[in-house]
Amino acid sequence: MSLLKSAATVSGLTLVSRITGVIRDMLIARYFGAGAETDAFYVAFRLPNMLRRLFAEGAFQQAFVPMLSDVRETSSRERSKAFVDHVFTVLAAAVLLASVLGVLLSPLLVWAIASGMREDPAAYTLAVGLTRVMFPYIAFMSLVALAASVLNTLKHFAVPAFTPVLLNLSFIAATLFLAPTLEEPIWALAAGVMAGGVLQLMVQVIALRRLSVKLRPRGWRESIGDEAVRRVLKLMVPALFGVGVAQLSILINTNIASWLGAGAVTWLNYADRLMEFPTALLGVALGTVMLPGLSAAHAKGDAERYNALLDHGLRLVLLVGVPASIGLWLTADALVAFLFQGRSFTAADVSQTALAVTGYAVGLIGLIALKIIAPAFYARKDIRTPVRAAFASLVVVQLVNLVSVPLFAHAGLALSVGIGSCVNALTLLTLLMRRGIYKPLTGWGVFGLRTGAATALMAAGLWSAQRGVVWTDLVWTWRAAGALGIVAGAAVIYFGVLFVTGWRLSDLRPKR
Template sequence: MSLIKSAATISGLTLLSRITGVVRDMLIARYFGATAETDAFYVAFRLPNMLRRLFAEGAFQQAFVPMLSEVREKEPEEGEKRFIDNVFTVLALAVFIVSVLGVIAAPLLVWAIAGGMSENPEAFTLATGLTRFMFPYIAFMSLVALAAAVLNTRKKFALPAATPILLNISFILATVFLADRFAEPVWALAVAVIGGGVLQLGAQVWGLSRIGVRVRPRSVRNALHDENVRRVLTLMAPALFGVGVAQLSILINTNIASHLGHGAVTWLNYADRLMEFPTALLGVALGTVLLPGLSAAHARGDDARYNALLDHGLRLVALVGIPASIGLWLTADALVSFLFQGKSFTPEDVSQTAIAVVGYAVGLIGLIGLKIIAPAFYARKDIRTPVKAAFMSLVVVQLINCVSVPFLSHAGLALSVGLGSVVNAGTLLVILRKRGIYSPCAGWFKAILRIALASLLMGGAVWWVQRGVDWTALRWTYRAAGVLGLVAGAAVLYFGALYALGWRVRDIRPA
């Protein structure tokens, strides 16, 4: 399956996931608004979610996927099955222990990630209770990450990409049917998290059975003595630190946000959710497809294929990332008003969320690019370099916070994350070039010139159309029609301008 076809499959399913996610967030915003209770939920959910990204989807996949590709290339089928079983055994034990410790240490964890919440004892107690209830979510999602890695390595990208839809459906059903049944309605969202975890794991187990993989636990002692498992653990050590640096930045920013008044954590969460659209549709999709391909090319010593895959991914990032950044910047108020404004989510909430979206949009190209550039190192089993770049990015983010937060409040936190991502991605790209790992293929100057001109034309048109429009004052049906028309028109204008400048669809096909 080609890079474009694979990425298109994932992007299509990811789009469906994001659409259900938008429906989910629209309902949550309308039912719950931006309050101390929603802040408590998002703080509590961020803890297991952060560990999921750190422990499962982050460090684990970065270490496991290249090793699994190598085992598939060099060992018989029985050796691959034994390796997967041994990794499952060690991973399941580890996440069980982490889940138990998280439940016990919930008050300390809430204080660490959102110290400002301690000023409101009721919100702090609620966040602690929600954390204890939802913390086992990491166990479900770690095992989901294992199954997804196996499926992706077998080039079965569809099911892992579709699985997040189940979590969104769980949220939608819980919001509509359970919220009114709790004395504190926000507990319905916690039930949705655990229910979604169970559904996602069940789907992945079914997917593995379809390809004849039946994971079963083995002796922990034997699993730890497996040389390939030890190599995964060795690779995970620096990867944990690298991903941990990024998660530490999120933790620090959440803590700062908790001191900025009720609603700040929720506003940032909705802005982040909106930014996940382009990040997931392109960055995550391409990164998921690229890592196994890059790993296999490196294992075979095929440097030409490795370079071509990476170059192709970077061109797609520029093609979509640059106009998406400009578009989100200029349509932030329109999008937030259309998606989230309602009975409990006021025009003021719209305004505060929109300025956070603008902050993130400044660094969107870095947020997307990082999903493509980092796998170039992971595929070579080089985890240390991304770790060093991530640490530098953390320092940059916090230095920017010192200046941006006093002037821009929570929007300054979004801006620092965006700019930090640009620094991180740019640093890694420079290193790839200096080490001779990546060499840009011909045609980059012409491609960037076309993209820049088309993006400027599109941006100017979007700005002109919105002059004097107060999106929060419009009825929802008018907001919906206006936003959908604006986005569709911008896309047509952008690609039309590209075509007029000589760009053709064949230009995005790999060499």
Template sequence: MNLLRAASTVSLLTLASRITGLARELLVATTFGASAWTDAFNVAFRIPNLLRRLFAEGAFSQAFVPILAESRERQGEEATRRLVDAVATVLGWALLVTCVLGVVAAPVLVYAIAAGLKQSPEGFEAAVVMTRWMFPYIGFMSLVALSAGILNTWKRFAVPAATPVLLNLAVIAAAWGLTPWLEAWGYPGIYALAAGVMLGGVLQLAVQVPALARIGMLPRLRSLRAAWGHDGVRRILLLMAPAVLGVAVAQVSLLINTQIASFLGEGRVSWLTYADRLMEFPTGLLGVALGVVLLPQLSAAQALNDSARYSALLDWGLRLVVLLALPSAVALLVFGLPLVSVLFHYGAFTDGDLRQTALALMGYGVGLVGLVAIKVLAPGFYARQDIRTPVRIAIVVLVLTQLMNLGFVPWLGHAGLALSIGVAALINATWLLVGLRRQGAYTPQPGWLRFLGQVVLATALLGGALAAAAHGLDWTALRQTPWARIGWMVACLGGAALLYFGALALTGVKLRQFARRA
């Protein structure tokens, strides 16, 4: 299996997810703008998303995939099937209890995340109602994470990478189809988005079933007592304990930022959310794709004690991070306003919303290389079943993030919150890299200095071209001619990409060298 081809497949499917996600956000922005209603939806959606990242895609995946890969390599598929059944049984019961508690405790959860919504009683009540509607989403997505871990370990990357598209399509369909009906019945139209989220969760889980059946790994529920006594379940839970803490640290940082933003004034939560959606584009295409492909391969190399392959896989991933994330970060910093204008600047989304979202995007863009690098470096620890080291680093970085908020927020407002996260991501990634080097898990292969020089030179040319394009056109005025604005953006980004890869080719970088077989 060619790892670059596998990562490219995940990236292309993630691209489809991000495009439909941006279409979803564009629909929300043009229909509802940045208001108390959108703040309410974003807060309500953040609660199940927080738990999804905390328990499903975060701690659970970090603990489950290494144990699963080790079981498959050392014990065979029959033993691995029993492990999957046991894990699915324990996870299913835990999710049932969690969802019931979440629906009951919705007012407390909303207040804990965004107490500032109390300034608008209607907004707070809407957030509570939508939290109750959407909380079961965590159950569906946790089971999707279980399925994705299995499929990725079997090198079936396509289905897990494609399923997020279904969420976006479901929300878009619900917004178009349900909003007029809800408003006609006297309900806020924003509630249609919550219904779309739940429909998306059901669809994402449904498409996993045939994919798991094809590889003979469709989970079968067992008795809870037998499942709880399985050795693999206990090992996963032991690994999850520090992993939950590590992911919780990142989510606590997000919660603190949401609280601060909710007190800064109406629309701040939404500006940060729109900017974050744009940031998910490069982090998803690059970081998520690399992490998905690398974690099972690193876990397999660790299970076989193949340290040379382990180090080479990390080196390959880090070179791709530099090659693709560095120019993307520069593009966000110098071309952020044109990007936001083309994607969101329509309907109820005002000129002020445009400028404030662009500022937040620039803050996030500072840390893009770090955010993507973490997706490569953290699996380097997870595959070794060392989750404590990333957790310790994350805790210190959380404290540093809040100290930076004290300095940045009074000066930059909501954009200071984004900048704190960006700088913290760079610190986190650097610390993880140093940790892997000190453990002897990663040894850089020859040629790094030359490679960095080539990429920096090409990135400087790209940045200069995009900066000239950003200042040479009045992107706000082009709102009146949206198709012309889209055409200009495509031409600018396409030309900058040609300039970048042309400069790399002239300096001797051969992209074929990144093709690597598992």
């Protein structure tokens, strides 16, 4: 399957995931609103989510996928199966221990990530209780990450891309059917999290079994003594620092948000959900497909293929990332009002969430580009360089916070994250070019002019279409029709201008 087809498959299923995720958030926003209870839930959910991104989807995948590609290229099928079993044994033991410690240390963890909640004892107690219930979610998702890594390496991208839908469906079912039956409805969301974790793991295991891959525990000494496993662990150490820097930045920003009053954590969460739409559809999807491809090209010594894949990915970043950033900024009020306003989510909540969306939009292209550029280093087993760049971006984020938070409150936190991501991506891209790892292929000048002109005309259309419109004053049907209409119109203008200036779908094919 070609890069474009693979990315399209992942993007399509990721779109389904994001659509169900938006429906989930629409229901949660309408049912629970934005206040101390939702802040407590999102703080509690952020803890296992943060560790999932740190250990499972972050450092683990960055170290495991290149090693699995190497083992498959240089060893027998039986050796590959043994390697996967050994990694499964070590990972399962580690996440089980982490889950137990997380449950026991929940009060300390909540204080670390949201110390401002101590000002509201009821919210703090609720956050601690929710954390204890949801922390074992990391165990399920770590094993899901292992199964997904194997499936992606085998070029079976569909199931890993689809499984997040199951978590969203669990949330939706819990909100609609379980929450109304509980004295404290917020606990239904915790039940939805755990049910989603179980379902995602079951689906991944079934998919592996159909490919005759069975995750079987082996002896601890045998597993930890596997040289390839030790190599994965060594690669994970610098990767943990790299991913940990990003998660540390999130932790610091969440802690700051907890001091900005009830609702701030929730507003940022919903803004983050909107920002994740374009990030996931292109960045995560293409990054997921590119890492195995880049790893295989590097393992074979095919520098030409490696360079072509990276160049193609960067062109797609420019093609989609720039208009997505501008479009998200100009449609923030319309999208937030359409998606979240209603019942318990007021016009004031819409305004505050839209402010955070505009902050994230500033750095959206950086967030997308990182999903493409970082795998170029991971594929070469160079994790130290992204770590150093991530540390530099952390410093930038906190320096920006010193100015942006006093000026823009919670929206300043979103702005700092966006700026830090752009600095991180630009630093890594510069290093790739200086080291001669990446050399831009021909045609970038014309491509840049086309996308720039198309984005400018699209922005003008969006601004003109919304002059004098107060989205929160409209009924939901008009908000929905208006928001979807201007988004569709923006897409028509953007791709129409590209087509008129000579761009064709054939340009999406990687060059040699």
